[in-house]
Structure formats: structure tokens, C-alpha cells
Amino acid sequence: MDVLVVGAGPAGLTLGIALASRGVAVRVVDQADAFFGGSRADGIMPRTLEVFADLDVLDPVLANGDLGTLMRAYKGDEVVWEGEMSTPVDPTPSTPYPNIWMVPQFRTEEILRTRLASLGVEVEMRTALVDFTQDDDGVTATLSTGERVRVRYLVGADGGRSTVRKKLGIPFPGETDEATTVLFADARIDGITRDHGRVWPIGDGGAGVVPLAGTDLFVVTARPPTDAAEPIRDYLQRTITEASGRDDIVVREVTWHTTWRSNTRLAERFRDGRVFLIGDAGHVHPPTGGQGMNTGIQDAYNLGWKLAAGSDILLDSYEPERMKAARAALDLATQLLEKHRRGDADAHVRGPEVQGLTLNYRDGLLSRDDREHPGATVAGDRAPDAPVTVDGNAVRLFDLFHGPHWTLLAFGTSIPRHDFGDAVRAYRIVDPDGHARAAYDMADGTLALVRPDGYLGLVTTSADRVADYWATVTGQSRP
Numbered sequence: 193m194d195v196l197v198v199g200a201g202p203a204g205l206t207l208g209i210a211l212a213s214r215g216v217a218v219r220v221v222d223q224a225d226a227f228f229g230g231s232r233a234d235g236i237m238p239r240t241l242e243v244f245a246d247l248d249v250l251d252p253v254l255a256n257g258d259l260g261t262l263m264r265a266y267k268g269d270e271v272v273w274e275g276e277m278s279t280p281v282d283p284t285p286s287t288p289y290p291n292i293w294m295v296p297q298f299r300t301e302e303i304l305r306t307r308l309a310s311l312g313v314e315v316e317m318r319t320a321l322v323d324f325t326q327d328d329d330g331v332t333a334t335l336s337t338g339e340r341v342r343v344r345y346l347v348g349a350d351g352g353r354s355t356v357r358k359k360l361g362i363p364f365p366g367e368t369d370e371a372t373t374v375l376f377a378d379a380r381i382d383g384i385t386r387d388h389g390r391v392w393p394i395g396d397g398g399a400g401v402v403p404l405a406g407t408d409l410f411v412v413t414a415r416p417p418t419d420a421a422e423p424i425r426d427y428l429q430r431t432i433t434e435a436s437g438r439d440d441i442v443v444r445e446v447t448w449h450t451t452w453r454s455n456t457r458l459a460e461r462f463r464d465g466r467v468f469l470i471g472d473a474g475h476v477h478p479p480t481g482g483q484g485m486n487t488g489i490q491d492a493y494n495l496g497w498k499l500a501a502g503s504d505i506l507l508d509s510y511e512p513e514r515m516k517a518a519r520a521a522l523d524l525a526t527q528l529l530e531k532h533r534r535g536d537a538d539a540h541v542r543g544p545e546v547q548g549l550t551l552n553y554r555d556g557l558l559s560r561d562d563r564e565h566p567g568a569t570v571a572g573d574r575a576p577d578a579p580v581t582v583d584g585n586a587v588r589l590f591d592l593f594h595g596p597h598w599t600l601l602a603f604g605t606s607i608p609r610h611d612f613g614d615a616v617r618a619y620r621i622v623d624p625d626g627h628a629r630a631a632y633d634m635a636d637g638t639l640a641l642v643r644p645d646g647y648l649g650l651v652t653t654s655a656d657r658v659a660d661y662w663a664t665v666t667g668q669s670r671p
């Protein structure tokens with residue numbers, strides 16, 4: 193076995209797919225008795241949608257969600273505020289999925305599990321990681337079933353309370369604010385329409401009721417109950433009736449609920465030898481800005497192809513690239529939480545900063561740009577989409593990137609003669625409408641090598657440097 197992934201939340205499932213689709217022998221274990229059934233992270237960011245397209249799960253994700261609904265704040269019957277979290281925009285040639293897409297987390301996990309199973313990997317439930325040791329050649333893990341597993345790499349995707357992180361002794365500094373708590377519940381409710389979400393604020397309390405995409409449920413937010421003995425349905429009924437002043441809204445059933453505590457933490461390291469942390473195991477966020485799950489999925493997508501290749505420089509690049517991303521996501525979520533605490537009028541509004549499209553690895557170990565006069569897009573940036581012509585056929589760059597290979601784009605120059613086999617696919621870009629040139633801003637004679645995870649690794653004018661770079665980074669012999 194090559195890799196043991198501990199935890200089958202969104203991060204662990206994404207990593208399982210990224211590995212299994214490359215033919216890596218992987219097991220994904222989870223200590224839970226049953227699959228997770230709550231809405232939790234229901235906002236999928238544009239960059240995550242691009243990742244999902246590459247992992248072949250975009251269609252079911254789009255089929256099971258929506259763009260989110262209009263929100264209205266009420267005082268009694270009167271609407272005192274109305275707006276959208278973000279205003280939907282049309283796709284552009286460089287950004288085919290520009291909007292946040294709402295899907296409940298349990299549905300996203302179900303879709304990822306189905307894709308993983310189609311690659312021959314079933315999640316092993318009721319199987320906890322209990323302990324592990326590592327040496328130069330691998331990791332020996334002990335599972336709650338009594339089994340001992342020997343793998344080349346172990347990945348902790350085991351959430352905020354990560355056993356893997358604790359066993360490694362990696363500190364998890366940050367803040368838990370017991371005073372900032374919110375009850376989140378998924379409920380079946382009669383008496384209200386699904387055409388918009390409702391908030392009835394009362395002081396720092398009240399209630400919110402928002403339709404949950406792709407289901408007949410609503411997500412209810414309220415202050416957590418103080419009487420633990422009161423059934424949760426009764427508590428929500430009472431709270432909504434009091435906040436709305438309406439007695440025609442009936443809470444019929446509560447399918448999931450949790451009390452969220454403000455918890456903002458970042459692990460000091462994401463790696464110890466052959467053991468890696470991804471997702472909440474490495475960083476926990478306030479839900480403001482919808483960064484938690486999305487950042488974890490990006491961690492997995494960043495690590496998958498590197499574990500499959502296994503070269504030192506690729507594995508070394510994981511922690512600095514993703515630490516920077518996690519810091520940025522935590523800062524953003526914290527700023528938005530402060531806006532909510534202050535009661536800013538635009539606290540519900542989300543701008544492009546939450547979408548993940550501008551995140552880059554410019555100062556990362558894998559980014560090299562040897563042009564004297566780089567344009568606006570440089571090594572380390574996300575490689576944008578564009579409609580282009582290849583061998584007389586109209587294609588999208590994202591179609592050329594789709595799959596486990598690297599992609600070499602030749603702008604106004606011929607493709608190098610080096611034989612990379614199928615590991616690197618090279619295309620001379622013919623750009624009839626100028627979209628690729630607009631997105632990449634690269635002069636004639638430029639070669640851009642796109643990593644398997646869709647970021648620009650090398651930008652150069654020398655074919656030899658492409659061969660050198662690729663051999664160095666992957667640890668393969670120079671073509």
C-alpha cells in the first residue's frame with residue numbers, strides 16, 4: 193500500500209480521488225459509524241469548482257446545487273434589508289465557473305465518495321487510526337480493527353481534533369472563543385416559501401432560516417439553547433416563533449444540528465517526514481467566508497500529484513505553499529467574523545477575495561520565471577482557461593490540462609523536441625480571438641509549463657530549461 197488517508201471528510205476524499213486516479217494504491221479510513229449528514233460547508237468556491245472539473249465530479253456537484261438565494265432581514269413583517277451574499281456574474285473565457293455554488297457538505301461528500309468508489313476505493317468506516325511510527329522507508333499504522341498497515345506515506349485528514357497532528361506533537365496555536373457560539377441546524381419547516389432566506393434579528397439573537405440547496409431542508413441559525421434537556425425541535429420552534437412573531441411557521445423535523453464555537457487555529461507544521469496534514473487537521477476557520485472546506489480540498493489537490501510523484505522537492509513544496517494559503521484564508525475569515533461582530537451592514541456580502549482564484553504560489557519552491565520582462569501572469573499563478581485552437585480543433589485550455597499530466601504551452605513558437613512521453617503534453621497555441629494572450633500576457637517565444645494542479649511552474653524562452661526544470665522537480669531522468 194502506498195498511502196493511508198485518515199479521515200473521509202472533503203479533504204480526505206479529494207486526496208483519495210487525486211491518488212487513485214493516478215494509479216496510486218490508497219486506503220481511506222474513517223472512525224465514524226455513519227457518513228456525515230449535515231449541511232456545514234455549503235458554499236463551493238470558483239477555484240474548487242475548477243478542481244472538481246479536473247476530478248470529474250463537477251457535473252453532479254452542479255446538478256445538486258444552486259447559486260444561493262436572496263436574503264431578507266425582517267423586523268416583524270417589514271423587510272429592513274435585502275441583498276445577496278454575492279451577485280452572480282457570467283462566465284468569461286478565463287474563468288468558466290465564476291460564482292459560488294451552494295451544495296450541502298453531506299451531498300458534496302456523497303459525490304466525492306461515489307467518484308472514489310468508481311476508482312475502486314471504498315471508504316472504510318468504523319476504522320480509526322490509533323497510533324503510528326515512521327522510519328526512513330515508510331509508516332506503520334495501527335488501526336482500531338487491530339490491523340497494522342505499512343505504507344509509504346500517511347496523511348492526516350482527520351479534522352480539527354486530528355489524532356495524527358497530536359501524535360506528531362505539532363502545536364496548534366490560535367484562539368477558541370467560548371463566548372462566540374451559533375447553533376446551526378438542518379430542518380424541515382412548513383409555512384415559509386423557498387424563494388428567499390430570512391433573518392429576524394433581535395439584539396444579538398433572533399433566528400435565520402435559509403433554504404438548503406438541492407434539498408427540501410432549511411438551515412436554521414440561532415443562539416445555542418441554554419437548557420440541554422429541551423428537545424432541539426421544540427427549542428427551534430420556540431425561537432423562530434418568538435423572533436418572527438409568526439405562529440404559522442412549523443418546524444417539523446431536525447435532521448442535524450451543531451453548536452459552532454469560534455475556533456481559529458493554524459498548525460505550526462503540515463509535515464513530519466512521511467506524514468502530512470491536510471484540511472481542518474492543519475487549520476480551523478470560522479465559517480465566515482466559507483474557507484474551511486475549500487482550503488482543505490485545495491490542500492488535497494496540491495498534495496495528491498506530489499505524493500504520486502514522490503520526489504523530494506515536490507514533497508518539500510507542499511507545506512510552504514499550503515501554509516501561505518491557509519494563513520490567507522484564516523485572515524480573511526477572521527476579518528469577516530469581525531464585521532459580523534460589529535454588525536456592519538455589508539457583513540453578509542462576499543467579494544472576489546473568497547473565491548480562491550487569485551491565490552498563487554509565486555514565491556514557492558516550484559515557481560521559476562526566467563523572462564527578463566515578465567507580463568502580468570507569472571510562474572506560480574493559476575493557469576487561466578481560454579478557448580484556443582490546437583491542430584485545427586477548437587478546445588479549451590482546461591480541457592488540455594484535464595488529467596494527471598503536465599502541460600506545456602508554446603506561445604508563438606514551436607513545441608520543444610524533447611520526449612517527455614505522456615508525462616508532459618505540449619501544444620503550440622493558436623489563439624484566434626486573443627483570449628489566451630489576454631489571460632497569459634506572454635510574448636511570442638514563451639514556453640509556459642503548467643503543473644498537474646493547474647498552476648504555472650516554469651515560464652521561460654528556453655526549451656532546454658523546460659527539460660532541466662521538469663527533471664529536477666520530478667526526480668525523473670532528463671528527456
Ligand SMILES: Cc1cc2nc3c(=O)[nH]c(=O)nc-3n(C[C@H](O)[C@H](O)[C@H](O)COP(=O)(O)OP(=O)(O)OC[C@H]3O[C@@H](n4cnc5c(N)ncnc54)[C@H](O)[C@@H]3O)c2cc1C
Pocket residue numbers: 198199200201202203204221222223224228232233234235297319320321322349350351352354355356376450452470471472473479481482483484485486487488
Ligand atoms: C457550522 C459550520 C459551517 C461551515 N461552513 C463552511 C462553509 O460555508 N465553507 C467552508 O469551506 N467551510 C465551512 N465549514 C468548515 C468545514 O465544514 C470544514 O472545514 C470541513 O469539514 C473540513 O474538512 P476535513 O475533511 O478537513 O475534515 P472533517 O470534515 O472534519 O473530516 C474529518 C474526518 O476524520 C475522521 N476522523 C477523525 N479522527 C479520526 C481517526 N483517528 N481515525 C479515522 N478517522 C478519523 C472523522 O470521523 C471525520 O469524518 C463550516 C463548518 C461548520 C461547523
